[in-house]
Amino acid sequence: MKGSALWIAWKSLQQHALSTWIAAVSIALAGGLLMSVWTLRIEAENTFARSTCGFDAVLGPRSSKLQLVLNSIFHLEASPGTIPGSTEMQLKRHPMIRNAFKRVIPIAVGDNYKGYRLVGTTSTLFTEHEYAEGKKFQIAGEGSYFSADAKEAVAGSFAAKKLGLKVGDTFQPYHGLTYVEGTQHEDIYTITAILETTSTPADRVIWIPIKGIQTMEGHREDLQNDVSAYLVKLRSKKAIAMLDPMFNKQGKEYTFASIVPVMSRFFQKFGWFEKILELVAYLVGIAAAGSILAILYNIMNEKRREIAILRSLGARRRTLVSMVIYQSTGIAFLGVILSFAFYIIVASTAAQIIREQTGVVLDLFAFQPIFVWVPAGMLVLGVISGLLPAIVAYQTEVSRNLAPSS
Amino acid sequence: MEKGEQVALQGDSGSGKTTFLHLLSGILQPDQGTIFLNGEDITMLGEAERDRLRATSIGYIFQTFNLLQGFTCLENVLLGMSFGPGADETRAKELLDRVGLSDRFHHHPRQLSIGQQQRVAVARALANKPSLVLADEPTGNLDPENTHLAIDLMRELCSENDAGLLLVSHDVKVVESLPRKEVWDDMNVLLSKGKQK
Numbered sequence: 001m002k003g004s005a006l007w008i009a010w011k012s013l014q015q016h017a018l019s020t021w022i023a024a025v026s027i028a029l030a031g032g033l034l035m036s037v038w039t040l041r042i043e044a045e046n047t048f049a050r051s052t053c054g055f056d057a058v059l060g061p062r063s064s065k066l067q068l069v070l071n072s073i074f075h076l077e078a079s080p081g082t083i084p085g086s087t088e089m090q091l092k093r094h095p096m097i098r099n100a101f102k103r104v105i106p107i108a109v110g111d112n113y114k115g116y117r118l119v120g121t122t123s124t125l126f127t128e129h130e131y132a133e134g135k136k137f138q139i140a141g142e143g144s145y146f147s148a149d150a151k152e153a154v155a156g157s158f159a160a161k162k163l164g165l166k167v168g169d170t171f172q173p174y175h176g177l178t179y180v181e182g183t184q185h186e187d188i189y190t191i192t193a194i195l196e197t198t199s200t201p202a203d204r205v206i207w208i209p210i211k212g213i214q215t216m217e218g219h220r221e222d223l224q225n226d227v228s229a230y231l232v233k234l235r236s237k238k239a240i241a242m243l244d245p246m247f248n249k250q251g252k253e254y255t256f257a258s259i260v261p262v263m264s265r266f267f268q269k270f271g272w273f274e275k276i277l278e279l280v281a282y283l284v285g286i287a288a289a290g291s292i293l294a295i296l297y298n299i300m301n302e303k304r305r306e307i308a309i310l311r312s313l314g315a316r317r318r319t320l321v322s323m324v325i326y327q328s329t330g331i332a333f334l335g336v337i338l339s340f341a342f343y344i345i346v347a348s349t350a351a352q353i354i355r356e357q358t359g360v361v362l363d364l365f366a367f368q369p370i371f372v373w374v375p376a377g378m379l380v381l382g383v384i385s386g387l388l389p390a391i392v393a394y395q396t397e398v399s400r401n402l403a404p405s406s
Numbered sequence: 407m408e409k410g411e412q413v414a415l416q417g418d419s420g421s422g423k424t425t426f427l428h429l430l431s432g433i434l435q436p437d438q439g440t441i442f443l444n445g446e447d448i449t450m451l452g453e454a455e456r457d458r459l460r461a462t463s464i465g466y467i468f469q470t471f472n473l474l475q476g477f478t479c480l481e482n483v484l485l486g487m488s489f490g491p492g493a494d495e496t497r498a499k500e501l502l503d504r505v506g507l508s509d510r511f512h513h514h515p516r517q518l519s520i521g522q523q524q525r526v527a528v529a530r531a532l533a534n535k536p537s538l539v540l541a542d543e544p545t546g547n548l549d550p551e552n553t554h555l556a557i558d559l560m561r562e563l564c565s566e567n568d569a570g571l572l573l574v575s576h577d578v579k580v581v582e583s584l585p586r587k588e589v590w591d592d593m594n595v596l597l598s599k600g601k602q603k
Contacts, residue, residue: 002481002484002488002493002495003484003485003487003488003489003492003493004488004493008485008488011476011477011481012476014476015475015476305472306474309472309474310474310485310489311433311457312431312433312460312466312472313460313461313466313485313486313488313489313530314457314458314459314460314461314462314464314489314490314534315457315461315488315489316454316457316458316489317453317457319489398428398433399425399428399433399434402424402428402433402468402472
């Protein structure tokens with residue numbers, strides 16, 4: 001390798017290590033940002049659509065569908081209100097609804113423990129429901145699900161880990177969905193089980209019997225039979241076409257929200273933000289290419305004498321052109337490697353935040369086409385940005401740039 | 407010049423000595439006239455062929471040595487053969503050893519004295535086993551003692567490698583240390599001499 005154009009290019013990059021690193025880092029920022037924006041968008045959209053905890057829809061009080069889904073499935077946002085607990089019985093009397101609904105699980109919210117939501121529900125959620133195809137909730141280690149009338153709690157894996165809860169621990173819930181010190185209820189709950197990780201929003205929840213929320217000390221007595229929403233598993237998703245107008249257009253009491261379309265529309269709302277991030281990434285990419293060009297152009301100008309010396313030693317013009325292109329491609333290649341490191345840092349941080357806020361786990365290492373075309377694009381950009389400096393090298397006049405004439 | 411002959415060319419500054427060497431090495435192409443090297447008219451060669459000629463048949467020593475600062479002594483010598491016969495680390499080390507720099511292989515030019523840099527330049531000029539070494543004021547930056555040593559070294563190495571030496575200088579002492587000398591006041595004089603021949 002010694003003596004080749006590649007070797008000379010490598011030596012030159014070493015000689016200008018600082019400039020090389022600056023250009024490579026610029027490329028890495030652009031590439032890493034592009035890959036992060038793209039992957040997070042795709043993965044978040046796909047994963048959120050999959051993280052429905054096995055439910056197809058939510059039935060709740062009259063409100064926005066998005067608020068209802070975020071509150072009931074993802075345990076985010078404020079509760080839009082309550083509906084009477086007798087609703088379930090009324091619905092079951094309606095033959096079309098009875099046929100369409102496979103399972104209905106009530107939930108009630110309104111309290112938290114140090115920022116982690118308490119969700120009241122029935123043990124059917126654990127014993128009969130599948131949160132994903134063929135997967136039911138499982139207890140990690142020893143423990144048992146709560147009894148309907150006891151002050152017992154089952155903690156999701158993430159909540160238990162963050163709060164340091166284990167079976168047998170007791171805690172006093174705080175009022176409201178956000179943690180405010182000094183708002184503790186008098187009720188004392190005992191942890192009876194910790195759930196296995198499901199990588200769904202359920203991991204961030206502390207589940208208690210629905211009666212627990214309804215009758216919690218300090219809650220309104222007139223609402224003691226109300227529920228926040230019903231989580232609905234349909235026999236067939238085709239029923240959505242019938243149920244949506246029935247509840248949302250003909251009826252005025254409830255909102256029926258089909259989870260996947262609601263979440264798709266939610267992500268579509270962020271389209272403009274993604275576009276801006278992508279635009280920023282493209283601009284950074286162009287700036288990075290410009291910096292390679294400027295750096296190499298300056299190097300070539302500084303090195304006219306060295307180029308002339310190499311020519312005097314017999315280097316051909318095309319050898320020098322290759323040398324410059326190798327340098328620009330080398331900088332781009334270094335940038336590509338760094339861009340993956342940058343991507344891992346940015347995407348992991350974002351994924352961690354998403355996990356902490358929603359319980360949803362993104363698979364950042366799933367293959368995406370962008371992992372090919374961004375590096376390829378950056379290498380092409382590297383070659384292109386080396387062209388002008390290569391022309392400088394090509395056109396360097398040997399005689400004029402060698403030692404001063406005697 | 408005969409094969410292996412050592413000739414000094416004396417001329418004042420600005421008289422065209424460097425331009426003449428550039429013509430001989432094919433760096434510059436003359437408007438008219440012919441230049442024969444090893445029996446071949448190099449003015450008839452294209453640029454790539456002249457590049458090849460420099461890479462294989464000509465060694466160049468400059469007044470300011472023109473060593474590449476980012477490269478070590480060994481690498482500078484390797485560059486002297488890279489575009490011709492190809493990098494041969496053994497030969498490069500032998501040459502550096504021959505010029506007394508066996509303990510400076512991995513030093514960069516800035517870490518060397520002027521005299522040592524000059525010796526690296528000599529080693530580089532002979533790296534591609536040239537038939538002709540062109541030395542352009544090679545001792546211009548040296549003190550008298552180092553000048554004397556450098557001329558002797560160049561002459562010895564050229565003889566050992568069967569290379570001719572054409573040395574241009576304005577320094578009478580340097581010129582007189584070579585077996586044959588040509589003096590010119592102006593390039594035109596030499597050109598007219600050439601025409602007469």
